[in-house]
Amino acid sequence: DAGVIQSPRHEVTEMGQEVTLRCKPISGHDYLFWYRQTMMRGLELLIYFNNNVPIDDSGMPEDRFSAKMPNASFSTLKIQPSEPRDSAVYFCASSLDHRSYNEQFFGPGTRLTVL
Amino acid sequence: RKEVEQDPGPFNVPEGATVAFNCTYSNSASQSFFWYRQDCRKEPKLLMSVYSSGNEDGRFTAQLNRASQYISLLIRDSKLSDSATYLCVVKARGGTYKYIFGTGTRLKVLA
Numbered sequence: 295d296a297g298v299i300q301s302p303r304h305e306v307t308e309m310g311q312e313v314t315l316r317c318k319p320i321s322g323h324d325y326l327f328w329y330r331q332t333m334m335r336g337l338e339l340l341i342y343f344n345n346n347v348p349i350d351d352s353g354m355p356e357d358r359f360s361a362k363m364p365n366a367s368f369s370t371l372k373i374q375p376s377e378p379r380d381s382a383v384y385f386c387a388s389s390l391d392h393r394s395y396n397e398q399f400f401g402p403g404t405r406l407t408v409l
Numbered sequence: 410r411k412e413v414e415q416d417p418g419p420f421n422v423p424e425g426a427t428v429a430f431n432c433t434y435s436n437s438a439s440q441s442f443f444w445y446r447q448d449c450r451k452e453p454k455l456l457m458s459v460y461s462s463g464n465e466d467g468r469f470t471a472q473l474n475r476a477s478q479y480i481s482l483l484i485r486d487s488k489l490s491d492s493a494t495y496l497c498v499v500k501a502r503g504g505t506y507k508y509i510f511g512t513g514t515r516l517k518v519l520a
Contacts, residue, residue, distance in 0.1 A: 327508070339507055
């Protein structure tokens with residue numbers, strides 16, 4: 295079975311450009327999570343969806359970040375305009391439901407570098 | 410104070426050694442607890458959940474102390490392949506449920 299799929303795997307862009315990260319969760323999973331990982335701050339939850347509906351976006355750093363989930367098999371995280379401090383690894387994860395001990399399955403991540 | 414705190418390490422241990430990591434959490438309403446493993450430049454993967462009564466999976470033992478708000482991971486008979494970063498994860502409710510990750514503890518097992 296395919297796991298969580300993310301694209302692109304690497305992105306290098308210049309400050310001010312729009313960046314779109316994509317995620318396909320595991321089929322049948324009701325929850326989708328976007329995380330950002332940096333050396334300084336570790337893994338931070340940005341936003342999560344339940345059945346395509348955003349539930350908690352309190353981790354989204356500012357208005358430059360937006361996320362959508364138009365259907366159960368696709369989500370995007372957009373940064374516009376991008377800044378050098380957005381450089382990080384962005385992970386998408388999905389889980390079956392929200393029962394206490396359900397595992398989160400992570401995608402391979404998108405390594406973003408903003409010059 | 411961070412919601413989930415871990416010693417960043419690195420812990421450098423010889424093969425065959427026993428090593429233990431601790432993690433403390435600040436939210437007493439935390440519901441579920443996990444250890445994830447992350448290899449260099451890879452995604453995190455679930456190592457084991459941590460149950461109230463403690464649990465074991467082969468060489469790995471996890472313990473939870475709700476009164477003191479910490480969880481631990483013990484690795485016996487360390488292997489070279491155990492070298493990784495170990496992330497402590499707490500699922501807590503603060504309006505909505507969230508998974509809070511520690512920044513991780515690096516382990517290097519030396520030949």
